[in-house]
Amino acid sequence: MAKRFGLWVGLSLFAFTLHAAPGPEDVNKSWNEARVYVPASEGFLKSPKDVKLDKPMPVVLFLHGCSGIQAAETGWAPFLRQNGFVVVLPDSFARERPQSCDARTGRGGLFPGVFRFRADELRHAMAQLQSAPWADARNIFLMGHSEGGVQAALTPVAGLRGAIVSGWVCTSPTAPNSGLRTALDLPLLVLDHERDPQYATSPGRHCSEFFGARTNVRQVTLAGEAHNTFQPDAQQPVLDFLNKNLQR
Numbered sequence: 343m344a345k346r347f348g349l350w351v352g353l354s355l356f357a358f359t360l361h362a363a364p365g366p367e368d369v370n371k372s373w374n375e376a377r378v379y380v381p382a383s384e385g386f387l388k389s390p391k392d393v394k395l396d397k398p399m400p401v402v403l404f405l406h407g408c409s410g411i412q413a414a415e416t417g418w419a420p421f422l423r424q425n426g427f428v429v430v431l432p433d434s435f436a437r438e439r440p441q442s443c444d445a446r447t448g449r450g451g452l453f454p455g456v457f458r459f460r461a462d463e464l465r466h467a468m469a470q471l472q473s474a475p476w477a478d479a480r481n482i483f484l485m486g487h488s489e490g491g492v493q494a495a496l497t498p499v500a501g502l503r504g505a506i507v508s509g510w511v512c513t514s515p516t517a518p519n520s521g522l523r524t525a526l527d528l529p530l531l532v533l534d535h536e537r538d539p540q541y542a543t544s545p546g547r548h549c550s551e552f553f554g555a556r557t558n559v560r561q562v563t564l565a566g567e568a569h570n571t572f573q574p575d576a577q578q579p580v581l582d583f584l585n586k587n588l589q590r
Contacts, residue, residue, distance in 0.1 A: 368437050372463045373470050375436035377411060379423040386419070390430060393476045400481035400503075400588060401428045403467055405460065405490025407509070408443035410435045414487045414509065417572030418580075425581055428477065432467050434460060443489070457519065460493040468499055480589045486510075488540065488569065495549065496523045504529035504587040506580060508571045511541050512549035522552045529558040531583040533576050537567035558587075 378387040380395065387393060402422050406415045411431055419429040439459055464484070471477045484505040486494030491510030496519070505524055511534055514520045524530055532549040541547070550561040562579045564571065 369462045369466045371436040372432040372434050373467055375433045376467070377419070377431040377433070379419045379429040379431075381423050381426050381428065383423075390470065390474065393428070393474070395428075395476040398476060398478040399428050400426065400483070400584075401430060401471055401477045402483045402485050402584070403464075403471065404429055404431045405464065405484070405486035405493050406431060406434065407488030407490055408441075408456070414570040414572050417570070418485070418487075418508075421572070421577060422580075422584075425584075427483075427584065430467065430471070432463050434463055437463075456489065457493065457496070460489065461497070464493060464497060464499055468501055472501060483584060483587075487571070492519055494524075495521075498523060498525070500525075502528060503589065504531070504583065506531045506533065506583065507549060508533045509538065509540070509569050510534065510549070511538065511544055511547045512552050513541070513544040513547040515543060520552075522549060522554075522556075526555055527558070529583070529587045530556060531559075531579065532561045533564065533571040533579075534561075535564045535566060535568050535571075538569050539567060540569050 374389055376390055378390055378393055380387065380393060381399065404415060404419060406412070411433065415431055419431060422429045468482070471482050472479045481503050482501060484494050484497065484502050485508060487508040488510060491507045494505050495507045495510060495512055497505065505528055507530070512521055534548060537545065548561060548563060553559050560579070560583065562576060564573060564575050
């Protein structure tokens with residue numbers, strides 16, 4: 343029995359190590375299988391390698407939530423495309439990784455290493471965008487929803503024109519994920535609701551608590567109880583934010 347238990351523990355630790363320490367090739371899968379929404383087109387492309395544009399265009403790099411590309415992402419992406427932005431959604435689940443939440447029950451925290459995974463994907467995507475001929479490297483914006491919003495709030499990545507945090511209140515029972523770690527001079531927009539069922543343990547909390555010395559920053563709290571921020575009251579603030587901070 344002791345031998346079987348020891349073998350089980352060893353295999354479990356080995357499996358966790360495989361998930362927790364992906365190599366560069368594994369990170370690249372999230373980029374190679376990213377959805378891309380291109381202005382003046384319908385639907386989406388299944389990989390950035392399929393993008394062909396006559397000139398570089400501003401980009402919104404969109405990090406999806408813990409369940410992958412869902413309603414929030416597929417609402418925002420076509421809207422942003424219609425307003426002149428290339429939208430790139432890396433697919434974290436193209437990689438060898440465990441599920442980090444159960445969308446049916448609302449349970450999270452199932453994969454403790456998820457934020458290292460997402461940080462790797464963000465850095466890799468930024469490096470690819472900064473050398474892509476179709477991306478305007480002066481105008482790369484980051485938008486993240488839910489789990490992706492956590493990553494947007496915590497990112498120290500350089501080269502961004504601005505960041506949008508959607509569906510996250512900047513407060514977590516696990517203290518390392520709380521607060522804002524973006525550069526103080528990075529333009530920032532935060533979208534949330536008066537009540538979000540995903541954060542029932544943090545009622546009434548908002549990212550604005552952590553704005554500190556930031557000056558180019560805005561919090562938009564939508565009425566009611568919801569998690570998905572793609573709704574009319576949020577659309578104009580997002581466009582205003584992007585257009586205000588575009589380098590022309």
